[in-house]
Amino acid sequence: MKSHTERITLTVPQRMGFVNITDRVEDAVAKSCIREGLCLVNAMHITASVFINDNESGLHEDYKRWLEKLAPYDPSPETYHHNRTGEDNGDAHHKRQIMGREVVVAVTEGRLDFGPWEQIFYGEFDGRRPKRILIKIIGE
Amino acid sequence: MKSHTERITLTVPQRMGFVNITDRVEDAVAKSCIREGLCLVNAMHITASVFINDNESGLHEDYKRWLEKLAPYDPSPETYHHNRTGEDNGDAHHKRQIMGREVVVAVTEGRLDFGPWEQIFYGEFDGRRPKRILIKIIGE
Amino acid sequence: MKSHTERITLTVPQRMGFVNITDRVEDAVAKSCIREGLCLVNAMHITASVFINDNESGLHEDYKRWLEKLAPYDPSPETYHHNRTGEDNGDAHHKRQIMGREVVVAVTEGRLDFGPWEQIFYGEFDGRRPKRILIKIIGE
Numbered sequence: 001m002k003s004h005t006e007r008i009t010l011t012v013p014q015r016m017g018f019v020n021i022t023d024r025v026e027d028a029v030a031k032s033c034i035r036e037g038l039c040l041v042n043a044m045h046i047t048a049s050v051f052i053n054d055n056e057s058g059l060h061e062d063y064k065r066w067l068e069k070l071a072p073y074d075p076s077p078e079t080y081h082h083n084r085t086g087e088d089n090g091d092a093h094h095k096r097q098i099m100g101r102e103v104v105v106a107v108t109e110g111r112l113d114f115g116p117w118e119q120i121f122y123g124e125f126d127g128r129r130p131k132r133i134l135i136k137i138i139g140e
Numbered sequence: 141m142k143s144h145t146e147r148i149t150l151t152v153p154q155r156m157g158f159v160n161i162t163d164r165v166e167d168a169v170a171k172s173c174i175r176e177g178l179c180l181v182n183a184m185h186i187t188a189s190v191f192i193n194d195n196e197s198g199l200h201e202d203y204k205r206w207l208e209k210l211a212p213y214d215p216s217p218e219t220y221h222h223n224r225t226g227e228d229n230g231d232a233h234h235k236r237q238i239m240g241r242e243v244v245v246a247v248t249e250g251r252l253d254f255g256p257w258e259q260i261f262y263g264e265f266d267g268r269r270p271k272r273i274l275i276k277i278i279g280e
Numbered sequence: 281m282k283s284h285t286e287r288i289t290l291t292v293p294q295r296m297g298f299v300n301i302t303d304r305v306e307d308a309v310a311k312s313c314i315r316e317g318l319c320l321v322n323a324m325h326i327t328a329s330v331f332i333n334d335n336e337s338g339l340h341e342d343y344k345r346w347l348e349k350l351a352p353y354d355p356s357p358e359t360y361h362h363n364r365t366g367e368d369n370g371d372a373h374h375k376r377q378i379m380g381r382e383v384v385v386a387v388t389e390g391r392l393d394f395g396p397w398e399q400i401f402y403g404e405f406d407g408r409r410p411k412r413i414l415i416k417i418i419g420e
Contacts, residue, residue: 001141001281005316036145037143038178040386042385044394044396046332053236053237054186054222058220058223062221062233062234063234080342081338082336082342084338090338090342093333093339094342097380101332101380104180104182104242106182106276113276132395134386136318140141140143141281177283193377196362198360202370202373206374243381243382244322246320246414248285253416255325255412256324257325258324
């Protein structure tokens with residue numbers, strides 16, 4: 001069995017934003033020399049997500065408005081008890097649960113085994129500072 | 141290490157519907173001859189889900205109504221900017237995020253290592269055409 | 281390839297509650313003697329979740345109120361058709377979909393490869409009886 005571990009660091013300049021990381025993950029798969037296996041990609045921060053969906057800017061705007069409706073930003077410690085800690089990111093911890101922490105993708109014949117529109121995104125809900133993403137591939 | 145890859149194609153005749161695929165996944169595990177490992181099952185389309193829950197029709201009706209409330213179908217490009225592309229499935233991309241893209245199930249002694257009520261479902265949110273599901277098992 | 285399988289049983293005395301199981305998972309990784317691999321942790325029950333987020337009690341209170349708003353407890357079979365079966369836990373099957381069934385964590389140099397605040401929680405939505413969690417680690 002082979003394994004390959006890689007970390008990506010990126011900074012989203014806004015509080016909320018989505019970054020297409022598909023090419024970075026494909027590069028990691030190529031470097032791993034793994035032909036058949038599984039590839040885990042996860043946010044290492046708990047106010048961020050990794051998810052798979054469409055590379056379409058209208059949809060990303062829709063996601064932002066929808067997440068803002070389901071878990072609105074509100075620094076008040078009445079709305080989010082989490083903000084009693086002095087933080088203002090209670091909403092971000094909720095948004096991340098909707099979009100998920102991680103994806104697991106099959107690696108087949110040395111490539112991400114994807115349907116026609118699948119793309120991997122990093123979803124940031126408390127940006128403006130460097131965050132890390134983990135890529136771990138195991139297989140043979 | 142062994143690996144086994146399989147694709148299922150199915151067509152849900154309605155816009156939204158759930159299909160029990162547990163037997164199909166169990167067959168794939170049997171064919172793989174893997175005794176200990178991990179089994180990934182994911183939708184290859186971005187308006188569909190694979191999830192684990194109860195095989196109970198009342199619950200599935202509840203899920204449909206709930207998802208419709210959280211992300212209602214609306215072809216208008218005002219409600220979903222995604223529909224400016226000419227598509228009408230903006231809602232489906234949201235429903236899929238709630239229900240998830242994939243499941244990872246342990247394989248133990250050659251079988252899916254399940255609790256008493258766990259069953260694997262394909263969740264369709266933009267049906268009426270053939271869609272694919274990927275099964276990838278790795279282990280020994 | 282090595283594999284290690286472990287089951288945790290626990291009882292949450294309330295209907296809804298969160299239990300930090302990070303130490304239990306770290307112990308399983310240590311016992312497995314796996315240095316590089318993947319670790320799956322999943323609820324074996326369909327009214328429960330395993331998720332990764334912050335070990336902060338205010339946030340957990342926020343999650344409870346939020347989930348209660350998104351999928352309120354209501355034993356009525358009108359609100360949840362699932363409750364026509366005689367059960368009263370329709371809401372719990374919905375809450376579990378928001379929080380997720382499982383997490384997959386990288387194992388690197390013999391340890392859970394975590395960001396600074398990542399902790400693994402069992403989320404119970406229909407407690408007051410023993411429930412099981414599965415840990416499966418594969419790698420080398």
